[in-house]
Amino acid sequence: MTKTKPKSHAHNLLLLAAICLLLTLSGPYLFDTYLLNVLIKGCFFAMAAITVDLLWGYSGYLTFGQSAFFGLGAYAAALGFSHFGFSPLSALLSFAAALFGAALLALLVGWLSFYRGASPFFATVISLVLPIVAAQAMLSGGTVTGSSSGLSGFDSFDLSLEAWYVLAAGGLSLLALLAWWMMQSDGGRVLLALRDNEERCAYLGINTAYFRIGLLMVCGTLAALAGFGYGAFSGVVAPELCGFVFGTELIIWVALGGRASVWGAVIGALVINWVSSYLSSSLPFIWQLLLGLAFILVILWLPGGLLPLLLRPFQRFWQGTAPVVQLTPAVQTTEAHPASVQLSGVTKQFGSLKVLEGIDFAAKGGELVGLIGPNGAGKTTLMRCLADGAERSAGQVLLCGQSIGRRAPNDCVRLGLGRKFQNANVFPSLSVAESLQLSRLRHQRPRWWGRARQLDLPDYALAVLKQTGLDQQLTAIASDLSHGQQQALELCMVLALAPRIVLLDEPTAGLSKAERSQIGKVLAQLAHDYGLCCLLVEHDLDFVAEIATRIVVLHQGRIVMDGSFAEVASSELVKRIYAGMQQEGHADD
Numbered sequence: 001m002t003k004t005k006p007k008s009h010a011h012n013l014l015l016l017a018a019i020c021l022l023l024t025l026s027g028p029y030l031f032d033t034y035l036l037n038v039l040i041k042g043c044f045f046a047m048a049a050i051t052v053d054l055l056w057g058y059s060g061y062l063t064f065g066q067s068a069f070f071g072l073g074a075y076a077a078a079l080g081f082s083h084f085g086f087s088p089l090s091a092l093l094s095f096a097a098a099l100f101g102a103a104l105l106a107l108l109v110g111w112l113s114f115y116r117g118a119s120p121f122f123a124t125v126i127s128l129v130l131p132i133v134a135a136q137a138m139l140s141g142g143t144v145t146g147s148s149s150g151l152s153g154f155d156s157f158d159l160s161l162e163a164w165y166v167l168a169a170g171g172l173s174l175l176a177l178l179a180w181w182m183m184q185s186d187g188g189r190v191l192l193a194l195r196d197n198e199e200r201c202a203y204l205g206i207n208t209a210y211f212r213i214g215l216l217m218v219c220g221t222l223a224a225l226a227g228f229g230y231g232a233f234s235g236v237v238a239p240e241l242c243g244f245v246f247g248t249e250l251i252i253w254v255a256l257g258g259r260a261s262v263w264g265a266v267i268g269a270l271v272i273n274w275v276s277s278y279l280s281s282s283l284p285f286i287w288q289l290l291l292g293l294a295f296i297l298v299i300l301w302l303p304g305g306l307l308p309l310l311l312r313p314f315q316r317f318w319q320g321t322a323p324v325v326q327l328t329p330a331v332q333t334t335e336a337h338p339a340s341v342q343l344s345g346v347t348k349q350f351g352s353l354k355v356l357e358g359i360d361f362a363a364k365g366g367e368l369v370g371l372i373g374p375n376g377a378g379k380t381t382l383m384r385c386l387a388d389g390a391e392r393s394a395g396q397v398l399l400c401g402q403s404i405g406r407r408a409p410n411d412c413v414r415l416g417l418g419r420k421f422q423n424a425n426v427f428p429s430l431s432v433a434e435s436l437q438l439s440r441l442r443h444q445r446p447r448w449w450g451r452a453r454q455l456d457l458p459d460y461a462l463a464v465l466k467q468t469g470l471d472q473q474l475t476a477i478a479s480d481l482s483h484g485q486q487q488a489l490e491l492c493m494v495l496a497l498a499p500r501i502v503l504l505d506e507p508t509a510g511l512s513k514a515e516r517s518q519i520g521k522v523l524a525q526l527a528h529d530y531g532l533c534c535l536l537v538e539h540d541l542d543f544v545a546e547i548a549t550r551i552v553v554l555h556q557g558r559i560v561m562d563g564s565f566a567e568v569a570s571s572e573l574v575k576r577i578y579a580g581m582q583q584e585g586h587a588d589d
């Protein structure tokens with residue numbers, strides 16, 4: 001059997017561009033007037049659907065609000081042409097108003113939705129409110145917006161139906177090709193990472209709000225551009241174009257066509273609009289019902305949508321290859337501040353429950369401090385207070401001599417902190433190399449027009465990558481790795497940040513004995529050979545005894561002992577604490 005050679009993304013781009021060009025130029029000869037009309041509107045809708053796919057499919061932000069931006073663009077054309085007459089100047093001003101208005105609105109909505117501490121649920125609720133408010137605004141606009149009847153009968157560009165088709169299909173092709181190509185780039189990987197695991201992104205130093213707001217501004221502006229085209233072509237705009245129902249329809253088209261697939265969104269929008277144009281008049285209610293049913297079935301059983309399923313048998317002809325990434329040592333910069341952690345009076349309260357009380361503690365580079373204590377002692381809470389300025393209720397935390405104040409996790413990373421979580425916290429759909437590249441975003445800005453072929457890593461990250469064998473699995477997808485390999489990958493991602501302080505929350509949880517001793521060696525090396533300051537939360541006291549230079553015992557939110565392992569092991573107090581824990585365990589039994 002002959003093997004099909006994987007194609008490069010550039011090869012696929014050329015092929016797709018050729019198909020798009022063929023369909024754009026041949027359309028006026030292939031389709032009748034009715035179908036051309038349907039397809040032109042479908043092309044503008046498909047452009048808006050692409051923006052929904054970028055926001056929802058790729059970056060994980062479920063939004064019902066793209067209709068508001070589409071409607072804004074359509075109304076900008078209609079208002080300009082109705083009230084000021086059609087002229088090249090009014091067209092230019094309306095166009096500029098659509099784009100700037102959409103960008104400003106997206107900035108406002110993005111800031112409201114993604115400011116620090118807002119949950120994804122909150123962002124989706126705002127996206128629900130947006131089209132409702134936009135439609136109400138158009139309804140309340142009286143003669144200016146035409147109220148419930150909208151605006152119609154205005155002069156517009158004097159183009160033939162064929163020319164409109166070439167313009168709309170050409171615009172859609174260009175947008176789809178651009179979006180598809182950019183989603184294959186390093187920038188596209190950042191969006192997937194946001195969708196997969198936003199928390200991990202923040203702890204890799206990525207300002208997630210910055211990316212989300214930027215993407216919303218781009219997508220809002222593009223949706224307005226599509227709306228402007230629709231308004232100028234159709235000569236009719238109504239409040240429904242800005243409304244919640246249209247916003248939901250956009251989601252349905254994307255879900256049915258293929259979420260996180262630009263071409264799925266395009267095909268979904270075009271096919272559903274085409275079928276709808278024939279069925280919606282003969283079967284108005286049944287058609288909507290069928291569409292709703294198909295949506296539920298696809299969401300339940302086919303989350304990737306229909307197009308990826310249909311294309312699966314041909315995938316080998318199509319599948320692009322990721323570039324081979326070359327690992328190279330990063331240039332080491334001399335640190336202005338030596339590695340150190342200092343806590344004074346750190347307190348954490350949940351309502352009236354005091355989980356940490358007056359924690360004073362200091363550690364420096366070269367130390368590997370084991371933080372132990374019974375369940376519920378406050379170990380993980382202490383880690384959180386070190387890595388996120390908003391966590392503690394009182395007290396001060398200094399990382400490498402600088403106060404973290406109320407800084408967000410991504411800013412704490414800039415002060416030299418790296419945090420490894422208890423469960424392997426990786427990006428399931430990214431490869432090992434892509435995951436590591438994300439850790440280097442502060443040093444290597446993401447390309448939106450291609451993939452980096454070189455990955456600079458600090459020497460200790462390279463060493464750990466080699467010791468764990470992950471350097472031989474750079475193209476492996478994280479979700480395909482074993483639990484131990486995922487733990488190792490997360491550690492490598494943290495080390496790729498070039499941190500001076502590393503927080504490790506139970507790094508051996510769920511690992512085999514061999515994996516445990518391997519990770520133990522790695523951690524000891526990080527502290528002793530590379531001078532990092534490592535804080536390790538661990539329940540496995542034998543493991544801690546082997547590698548820690550110092551032990552801190554936490555009990556009921558206070559540090560009750562700080563010394564060598566021998567001192568801690570012989571302490572009556574510590575024995576009583578652990579004995580009490582065992583008795584509680586028996587009592588529970």
Ligand SMILES: Nc1ncnc2c1ncn2[C@@H]1O[C@H](COP(=O)(O)OP(=O)(O)OP(=O)(O)O)[C@@H](O)[C@H]1O
Pocket residue numbers: 350353355373374375376377378379380381382
């Ligand atoms: N969000 C929260 N709201 C209220 N209480 C909380 C919250 N998070 C943690 N706690 C409480 O804080 C205390 C300390 O929890 P923490 O997870 O820091 O303990 P731990 O020492 O890490 O425990 P373990 O070893 O079991 O992971 C526990 O009593 C826990 O119930």
